[in-house]
Amino acid sequence: MLPHTIGEIDPPQRLLMGPGPVNAHPRVLRAMAADLLGQFDPEMTSYMNEVMALYRPVFGTGNRWTFLVDGTARAGIEASLVSMVAPGDRVLVLNFGRFGLLLTEILARIGAVVETVDAPWGEVVPMDAVAAAIERFQPKVVATVHGDTSTTMAQPLDGLGDLCRAAGALSYVDATATIGGMEIAADRWGVDVVTGGLQKCLGGPSGSSPITISDRAADAIFARRHVEEGIRRDDITDGTGIRIGSNYFDLAMIMDYWSEKRLNHHTEATTMLYGARECARVALGEGLAPRYARHGAASQAMMAGIRAMGLTVFGDERYKMTNVTGIYIPDGVDGEAVRRRMREDFEIEIGSAFGPLQGKIWRIGAMGYNAMKHKILITLGALESVLRAEGYACPPGAAVDAALAAWNKASIT
Known part of the structure; x- marks a missing residue:
């Protein structure tokens, strides 16, 4: 087919009743058709602030650090793990499906020492097994999926934060498949970092990953940054010579972009921000x-x-x-x-x-x-x-x- 014969996109009007993505809400699609703005336009930065406010109740949190990572839901997952975990760190993963295995793969690429506490597909990991694994392994981070679409199971998370904090560990939850459809209670669970996606229960397109970060986790993430004479160096370290493995997914840099400093990190995905904003407005408007x-x-x-x-x-x-x-x-x-x-x-x-x-x-x-x-x-x-x-x-x-x-x-x- 020659390029000049390629026609306008006209996809079939399918009813998407699989595990995601699903059909986007018409209000979200309309919001995404709005005009673009410059990333430091006061109207644009006000929309960024509104997004932070809108997603706090969606995550069940009062966390100041609640914003968007540009990219699919996996971008939020990888940004969290790359920014929390250094090579050689111990990480415990609750594994009960395909997406628990994804966490272990990302962590292996970082160079973490990973141990899993497993459940058969179709079941979840008992919290007493999690407690025993934390006591035995003494991880720096405990990571889990909330709802794993590969098995259709949702891991209970009440008490996880208390176990982690008692052991001095940070906690990470991938809520891609449940945010907006099942309760996300970041503060009540006591978990440190939770990420999501738009393309499932929030009724938007894939391409933006909402995230919330506790002050405790934010302190740990910022501590890995090395600043010399006010200029961030390319060889960002945690003070022990361990380099953070990503520039794009460095949450410390992204958080500076979403702070009052507005330090340039990347060009914000304006259209996706509009969509994410409307996803949250639809959810909160419904209740x-x-x-x-x-x-x-x-x-x-x-x-x-x-x-x-x-x-x-x-x-x-x-x-x-x-x-x-x-x-x-x-x-x-x-x-x-x-x-x-x-x-x-x-x-x-x-x-x-x-x-x-x-x-x-x-x-x-x-x-x-x-x-x-x-x-x-x-x-x-x-x-x-x-x-x-x-x-x-x-x-x-x-x-x-x-x-x-x-x-x-x-x-x-």
Whole structure:
């Protein structure tokens, strides 16, 4: 294809009911169409201050250091770990899925000494096992995912901060998949750094990572910076000659950019900031408690519909994320053929799986702008039709009826 024959982008209008990304809220898309501003324009810096204020309640915190890292959710993850951990530091990772393994990979690249405390996929790590591992390993940092979409499980975090602080350790939580859909309680949990993303429960596009940092963690991050005669050197060290491994992801430098100093670090991603700002406005305008209840109702409706088709929900339901449901692929059914028919016949995307669950489960998300009654009913009706076409017998209409009853029972209008 010659360049001059490439047409205007016109993507299909798919209903994204996988584990993320999901369809963005129209208000977010409209906000992102606003005019650009210079990064030090007073209007622009006022928007930056508004973003910090908007995301504090979303994170459940009063942290002064609450802002955005430009890049996908992984940018926030990597910035946190690169800025908190030096080569040779001990880091304990709670590992119960694909994204716990991601934390260990990033930490290995930093040169950390990593130990994991593991749970089988479909379960979570008991807090007494975490306490025992902290006592034994004496880590500098404890890192975990809150909700791991690969397994659809949400790790309980009450008490984690107390364990870490008692051991003199910092704590990091990746809340990419849960922020805006399940409660994030950074202050109550007592955790030091939490990062998120827009593309799941917050109903925005991928490309910006909200972050909150406790004063305790901020002190540790700033302590790694070396300043000579007011000019930051390229060989930033922590005072022992250990170089911070990234310029772009150096949180101390990014925090100076988001402070009253406005020290230039990079050109702020203006359009993404507009989108992130509107994501938080939508969430707070709905009310966080009603928003979490809506995601909970969506989860109950989805599970009721799945079971009415004779399918089995994956994992320990006590710890299930409200926004993603794992479903065992029934014997004799081609899981990828079902996904293809859902996409081609109904313009609906559902997810496959990773690692030991690959080919064994589907993952259906109902989050953000898609955690809505009609979208769940449409998805279940389409899945029932596709399953029958693939030779799986299920009661006609039972899934939609069961899901609707479950939604109504939750009193969500």
